[in-house]
Amino acid sequence: MARPRKQTFLGILGQIVAETMRVQPEREAVWDVSENRPTMRIRSNRRIMLSPGGAYNGFPSISTAPLSIEIATTEAEFNQAIAVNSCIAVWCLLHSLAAAAHLALLGKFLMNRPSSDANSLNRRAFIAGTSGLMLGSLGAQGVWLPTATAEEEAGVQVFQAMGTRVGEVTDTTAIVWTRCTAVRTRLEGGVKFMGRPKPRMAGDPPEVTVPVEELEGVCPGAPGKVRLRYGRKQDLSDAQITDWVTVTEDGDFIQQFALSGLEPNATYYYESQATGAQASTTTSLIRGQFETAPSAKTPSDFRFCVMTCQGYHDRGHPDGHPIYPAMLALRPKFTCLTGDLVYYDSNAPRAVTARLARYHWERMFSLPRLLEFNRNMATYWLKDDHDTLSDDAWPGMKAGEFTYAEGQEIFRQQAPLADGPCYRTFRWGRDLQIWLTDSRDYRSPNRMPDGPEKTIWGDEQKAWFKRTVQESDATWKILVSPNPLVGPDRPNKNDNHANRGFTHEGDEIRRWLQTHVPNNFFVICGDRHWQYHSVHPETGVQEFSVGPASDEHAGGTPGEDKSIHRFHRVKGGFLSVTLKPNSAKSDIVFRLHDVNGDVVYEYERAAPVGG
Ligand SMILES: [Fe+2]
Numbered sequence: 219m220a221r222p223r224k225q226t227f228l229g230i231l232g233q234i235v236a237e238t239m240r241v242q243p244e245r246e247a248v249w250d251v252s253e254n255r256p257t258m259r260i261r262s263n264r265r266i267m268l269s270p271g272g273a274y275n276g277f278p279s280i281s282t283a284p285l286s287i288e289i290a291t292t293e294a295e296f297n298q299a300i301a302v303n304s305c306i307a308v309w310c311l312l313h314s315l316a317a318a319a320h321l322a323l324l325g326k327f328l329m330n331r332p333s334s335d336a337n338s339l340n341r342r343a344f345i346a347g348t349s350g351l352m353l354g355s356l357g358a359q360g361v362w363l364p365t366a367t368a369e370e371e372a373g374v375q376v377f378q379a380m381g382t383r384v385g386e387v388t389d390t391t392a393i394v395w396t397r398c399t400a401v402r403t404r405l406e407g408g409v410k411f412m413g414r415p416k417p418r419m420a421g422d423p424p425e426v427t428v429p430v431e432e433l434e435g436v437c438p439g440a441p442g443k444v445r446l447r448y449g450r451k452q453d454l455s456d457a458q459i460t461d462w463v464t465v466t467e468d469g470d471f472i473q474q475f476a477l478s479g480l481e482p483n484a485t486y487y488y489e490s491q492a493t494g495a496q497a498s499t500t501t502s503l504i505r506g507q508f509e510t511a512p513s514a515k516t517p518s519d520f521r522f523c524v525m526t527c528q529g530y531h532d533r534g535h536p537d538g539h540p541i542y543p544a545m546l547a548l549r550p551k552f553t554c555l556t557g558d559l560v561y562y563d564s565n566a567p568r569a570v571t572a573r574l575a576r577y578h579w580e581r582m583f584s585l586p587r588l589l590e591f592n593r594n595m596a597t598y599w600l601k602d603d604h605d606t607l608s609d610d611a612w613p614g615m616k617a618g619e620f621t622y623a624e625g626q627e628i629f630r631q632q633a634p635l636a637d638g639p640c641y642r643t644f645r646w647g648r649d650l651q652i653w654l655t656d657s658r659d660y661r662s663p664n665r666m667p668d669g670p671e672k673t674i675w676g677d678e679q680k681a682w683f684k685r686t687v688q689e690s691d692a693t694w695k696i697l698v699s700p701n702p703l704v705g706p707d708r709p710n711k712n713d714n715h716a717n718r719g720f721t722h723e724g725d726e727i728r729r730w731l732q733t734h735v736p737n738n739f740f741v742i743c744g745d746r747h748w749q750y751h752s753v754h755p756e757t758g759v760q761e762f763s764v765g766p767a768s769d770e771h772a773g774g775t776p777g778e779d780k781s782i783h784r785f786h787r788v789k790g791g792f793l794s795v796t797l798k799p800n801s802a803k804s805d806i807v808f809r810l811h812d813v814n815g816d817v818v819y820e821y822e823r824a825a826p827v828g829g
Contacts, residue, residue, distance in 0.1 A: 374494040375501045376442035377402045380580060381589035382490045384508040385634025387552060387596040388644060389482035392508060395634040396490045398442035398471040402502075404584035410434040411566035413531055418568075425567045430574060433567070435581030439471030441495040446475045448488035452507075457489070464495065470576060472631050483512040483647075506593030509551050511646045514692075517799035517827075518647030521548055524698060524764045525792040526556040526602075526744025530565045530582055532770035534790070534813060538587030539767040541792045544815030546591055548794055551646070553595055554654070556744030556764065557602025557700035562625070563609055563617060570618025575625065579632045598654055599633035601626075601640065602700040602745055603713065606658045610713040613661070626659065641679045643686050648827065649797055649804040651692035653683060657701045657714070664712050668722050674701070674715060675723065687735060693804040693829050694797065695739045702743040703727060704752045704761035708776045714745065732757035738829040740808070742793060748775040749791055749810045751784040751821055762808055762821075764793040769813055785810065785819040802827055 376398040383395035409428050418425065431438050443464050449457035465471045480486060485507060492502040512518065523545045533539045545553060560578040562569035569575040582588065603611050606625040615622045629635075640656035660676025675683070687695060697703070703724065705716025715724035731739055741761040749765035766772050769790040778786040791812045798805040803824045810819040 374497045376400065376440045376492050376494045377502045378490060378492050378504050379403050379437040380584050382488075382504050382506050382593045383583075383634045384506065384592070384596050385599060386636050386642075386644075387508060387510055389511045389513045390478060390480045392477045392480060392486070392510065392596070393634040393636060394446055394448070394475045394477065394488055394490065396444055396446075396473055396475075396492065396504070397437075398440050398444060398465050398492050399437045400440035401437055404435045404437050404581070405431075405433070406435075408432050408434040408436065411531075413566055414564050415566040415568035424570075426574065430577050433577060433581070435584060436577055437580040437584050439465075439467065441466050441471065442492050443495065443497075444473045444490065444492045446477075446488055446490055448477060448486055450481070450484060450486060452487050454487055454489055457487075462493075470628075470631050474634055476636065480510050482510055483516055484510050486510065504593060508594070508596040510596075511551075511644065512648075514645050514648060516647045518649035518693075518797040518804065519799055520551040520646070521794055521796045522646070523548065523550040523553040523792055523794050524556055524742050524744075525553065525767055526700070526764055527558040527747055527771060528582070528767035529561055529771045530578075532768055533585075534768035534770055535587070538585035538591075539790075540813040541767050541790070541811075541815075542587040542591040544811065544813065545792055545794075546594070547815055550595070550794065552597065553591075554598045554652070554698045554742075555600065556698060556742070557600045557657075558604045558744065559599070559601075561604040562607060562620075563604060568617065570620050572620055572624045572628065575620055575628050579628070583632075597634070598644070598652075598698070599629075599635060600654055600656070600698070600700045600744070601629045601633070601658055603658065605629060610664055610711075611658075612663050613659070614663075639679070639682075641675075641682060643690075645690075645692065647797075649693035649799070649806075651690045651695055653687065653695070653697045655679065655683065655697065655699050657699070664719060668719055670722060672720065673723055674720055675727075680727075684730060684734075687739075691828050693738060693825055693827050694806050695735055695829075696795070697739070697741045699741060699743045701745045702761060702763065703741050704743075704754045704759055704782070705746075706752070706776055706779055706782055707746065708774060728754055728757040728759050731759050735829075738823075738825050742795075746774070747772050748786070748788040749793075749818070750775075750786045751808070751810070751819060752782045753784060755781060762793055762810065764791070765810070766790045767792070767813070784821070787818060789813075789818075791818065799827075800824060 377400070378396050379399040379401050380397045384392055385395065386393045409426075409432050411425075411433070415425055426433070430436060441464070443462040445460045445462045447454050447457040447459045449455070451457075460475055463473050463475075465473050477486075486509070487507045488505065490504045490506075491500045493500050512520075525541055525545065528539055560582050562575055562578055565578070567574060569578055583592070603609055606629060607615055607620070607622045608617050611622060611625075613622050630640075640659055641654065643651060643653045645651050655675060656679065657674050660679055661674045662672045666672050673680075683697075701714035702716040703714075705714075707714065707716040709718070711717045712719035714720060715727065717724075736758065739759075741759060743761055743763050746763045747766040748763065750761075750763045752761045752763075753759070754761070765787070767790055772789050775786070775788050787810070789812060791810060794809045794811060796805075796807045796809070798807075803826055805822065805824045808821045809817045812818050
């Protein structure tokens with residue numbers, strides 16, 4: 219075994235001293251909307267990290283990275299925190315000096331002894347002991363972040379830190395989604411970003427200067443194997459079980475189980491199992507449940523919910539948006555997640571690479587409230603501009619290295635979504651059929667002059683929509699759209715059917731609806747950050763805007779217009795729709811809720827079965 223030279227210890231000592239001296243805390247006062255109070259942001263340009271097993275025969279190696287601490291506090295407490303932070307830096311210096319000196323003295327003593335197997339063992343024991351001492355003491359000061367355990371590194375243990383998702387549920391089929399992760403839970407702590415990304419000029423340093431794996435909320439993927447048990451009994455004693463499926467980096471470690479042969483109108487329970495690529499026993503279990511749709515002959519007697527537009531930094535609660543527990547409390551059969559589920563461009567850090575885009579999903583969908591909701595709810599996922607690329611984006615655009623096409627692909631991975639077009643329709647019993655449209659895959663550039671060639675839906679989607687609506691015998695027909703069709707929207711917007719730039723196609727669709735389904739057709743839209751119930755003045759098309767997922771995310775309305783709005787509210791919340799059979803009729807109630815679930819508006823209709 220090669221003996222380390224004396225200067226190695228001096229080198230380590232010198233490095234620790236030099237790096238510690240370079241620690242320079244900064245302070246900055248910001249308004250943290252998620253906490254709804256002033257937040258003092260303390261950043262240090264340096265964090266010292268020691269990793270066992272470094273370059274020199276197992277001696278600790280030293281690396282550095284920026285450290286970000288954020289403390290919600292008062293001005294006085296902030297000054298106190300700065301003082302404490304300075305003390306930490308001094309304490310870190312003194313402690314590091316002491317620990318390094320200890321390491322050097324003991325190392326010198328051992329290295330000067332004659333070489334033998336016994337001495338090698340002693341040296342290893344010394345290294346382990348002193349490394350442990352240093353890492354433990356520095357870790358206790360909060361300057362060392364633990365790395366993966368040996369078991370995790372060996373690929374034996376994997377987790378499902380992003381939970382499970384259930385999508386595309388019909389009366390007999392469903393998709394269950396999971397992803398193998400290297401960590402049991404999201405990284406709490408780590409480098410945290412706040413608010414909107416700052417504008418950047420060409421040549422500016424990148425916004426993210428640390429590995430993505432060090433960012434707050436990250437859930438790095440890991441190769442592994444997954445399988446699913448599912449059945450009608452809660453204890454899964456009747457469960458069917460899939461084969462183990464290997465997940466790899468190619469698919470971002472994601473598996474989507476396509477289930478078929480399910481019973482209509484039934485509760486299903488499932489258990490998603492994961493294990494490391496080289497392991498033989500399950501190391502992670504997640505249990506959940508969902509309900510299948512009633513068949514087309516069964517009277518529709520249930521509730522469903524629709525939500526949209528969830529910011530991360532302005533989510534209203536550290537564990538996730540309040541709408542999630544509020545929706546669960548209503549026990550809906552399913553929920554439509556209607557686009558802008560992450561904000562690549564306006565929630566820092568900006569997604570300028572595919573890895574950063576995936577980080578946005580990891581950070582958002584590992585929040586406790588979202589985990590709880592998604593494992594227990596049938597959901598339908600729609601994408602919009604911010605969760606494809608950026609505000610009002612169209613095919614062919616880029617953000618840094620991140621392309622629109624990558625955004626489309628990542629959405630398909632993250633959403634429990636079958637192959638095929640992102641526009642689709644689902645029947646939920648005798649009285650309800652929903653249409654989910656796509657506004658991103660087929661659209662013309664926004665800057666194109668309006669006219670018969672300019673489109674959001676594209677010819678195929680439009681033909682599919684008209685054909686399937688006319689074929690439907692459901693009592694109520696509802697279009698759930700990621701963008702408004704009625705509005706009104708702000709005059710400076712130019713991205714949807716309620717905007718001047720897409721008037722031609724907007725008029726075509728609204729007139730078609732007026733002609734073919736004048737009575738029992740409704741639009742529910744995402745995208746807009748205020749709630750409303752509008753009736754189009756010329757065609758009578760009715761539209762409900764469900765509003766953003768938190769109050770903090772609300773705004774942007776052009777103002778109330780009594781000639782169009784039946785209801786208008788600039789706050790967050792969600793929409794529920796309740797269907798109830800009533801002898802030869804079906805009742806339907808649209809309710810707009812605030813973020814806590816309280817009803818702020820209600821609209822009720824009844825119609826003979828079959829419309
Ligand atoms: Fe939005």
